[in-house]
Amino acid sequence: MAGLTPPEPGDCFAHEGGLLSVEAAAALVTARIVPLHGTEELPLRAARGRILAEPLVATSDLPPFANSAVDGYAFRRADLPQDAILPVAARIAAGQAAEPLPPGTAARILTGAPIPPGADAVAMQEDTRPAGLAIPTNIAITLPRDLPEGANIRPAGEDIAAGELALRAGHRLDAPALGLAAALGRPRLRVTRRPVIGVFSTGDELVEPGQPLRPAATHDSNRHTLLALLDALPAEAQDLGILPDRALATAEALHEAAARHDLLLTSGGVSAGEEDHVRRAIEANGTLHFWKLAVKPGKPAAMGMIAGTPVLGLPGNPVAAVVAFLHLARPLILRLAGAATTPLPRLTAPAAFSHRKKPGRREYLRVSLVDGAAHRYPRDGAGLLASLARTEAFAELPEDAIAIDAGDPLTVIPYGGLF
The missing domain is CATH 3.40.980.10 (MoaB/Mog-like domain)
Structure with a gap:
């Protein structure tokens, strides 16, 4: 105990x-x-909301290979001739291995597909046009000349590099954290x-x-x-x-x-x-x-x-x-539970009401957020359970405050994620 x-x-x-x-x-x-x-080890879905018991360190790059961020054409910028036209020598889809790009050619590439060895930029499809023949039967494409190296390429390890700390022990496992663990190839996690x-x-x-x-x-x-x-x-x-x-x-x-x-x-x-x-x-x-x-x-x-x-x-x-x-x-x-420090969520909203209080105690008023402003619940009693069901946040008034006027900035604690 x-x-x-x-x-x-x-x-x-x-x-x-x-x-x-x-x-x-x-x-x-x-x-x-x-x-x-x-601690115990759980499959990812069962681990939602639990506290990570040990650091999650990436054992491989994420993404594991350089890939295209868009649908378009991969090419080597140094190969681009004066007329900016290159023949299309290959088509690469997501999940398909890429062969080296032949010199002086481009490759049709789809989002998520691996960058072929030799290519150093990807032109977005909407920034290109067929060179004389109509899509999809064209065999040459006109490409933009001003793309920098790495344009529209997601490099290996752009998100998380191999050996990098992905999540600290004490992290509360929410949907993004579980998705990250899955992307790193972890089907189970050790939790407290x-x-x-x-x-x-x-x-x-x-x-x-x-x-x-x-x-x-x-x-x-x-x-x-x-x-x-x-x-x-x-x-x-x-x-x-x-x-x-x-x-x-x-x-x-x-x-x-x-x-x-x-x-x-x-x-x-x-x-x-x-x-x-x-x-x-x-x-x-x-x-x-x-x-x-x-x-x-x-x-x-x-x-x-x-x-x-x-x-x-x-x-x-x-x-x-x-x-x-x-x-x-x-x-x-x-x-x-061994969780890292997680303070209550707070935001700022202008008061849509006036209020007077005695100094010395922190006071919490039930409010609704309408058009970005905090509107006070019409009754204050601590026994009014319906006041919580009919509002969406607490307005937090500091100990030294004695007056709140309409328009004054308020610290607000939204119920979302707490209730």
Whole structure:
């Protein structure tokens, strides 16, 4: 199981120090979380989304031979006579071996076909014309005289040279990376082991979707949101159900689950109320590394360790849980999986609204991007799950900001690729 190093005396990350900034929390995760041991080899398609365990080094050039970038005619520039007309001596298609180009001739060549030995340029078909006979029966072609050496030729190793590092260990394998591995002749890749993540919801008020609601109850959404977020990461998520609002039951469930998982995620139970048992269970049975983030929404979030396994308690409000997940759980899981540092995607867009905030906490507003501008969702509540489904990004307002006016540049975190 993965672990966290215990806090040292005077640790600046200790929860007694007040609200913890997003950067300090991320630094804690990076410094304390140890990547998991263990790898496996998978076929390319099964490796999508996984973390590369070892460097991928090219054992041959890519492309493996010089080839034509266009349909046209290959020729040796020094052979071009004054009238720029050469007889066409051969036709070369992709996948066909090329014979040496006879002196004083050109070769009809198609895209991807190997450059015949002796040729040093390719003229695009549209830049040539038949010399007296109609295509396709012509036996001579008029070529442009001003083509430089190497024109329209893709040299061997233009993409990746033999011996070159193609992908670093820790690279998350997406479609382009898998395509590159295939192009280099690799049918399988060695990847890191996926961390096993146990997910709890907490609260006596929660009922499983599909079950009738009793008085004062609500259907559990956070656990299903978190499980879906985990599906977008290199992790194996396990649904551990709903914890009741009982201190002993919470402590026992967390301790038992810690022995079987690399990380535990909970939602709810981390505030200061008498029915908030997760934080207290971490403190009583392990080590609490921090509690409370300088973030709105998402302030109540607890991170610690029970029996050698990291435990991350997220807020109970749905939007706050998602914000805390992106800033805490996502980097933690990527670190466990051995991934290279991958910050949240950010772009800039002008505000299409005005907003006032108190300084001291980073604030996240739900926005939609319309004609390049960020339009704020009309309601702000941290419990409004529909606000996430109806928007496409968070506007990130820095701690020292107190006012946003229409037209001001905003840092925006798009949901795409995260959700």
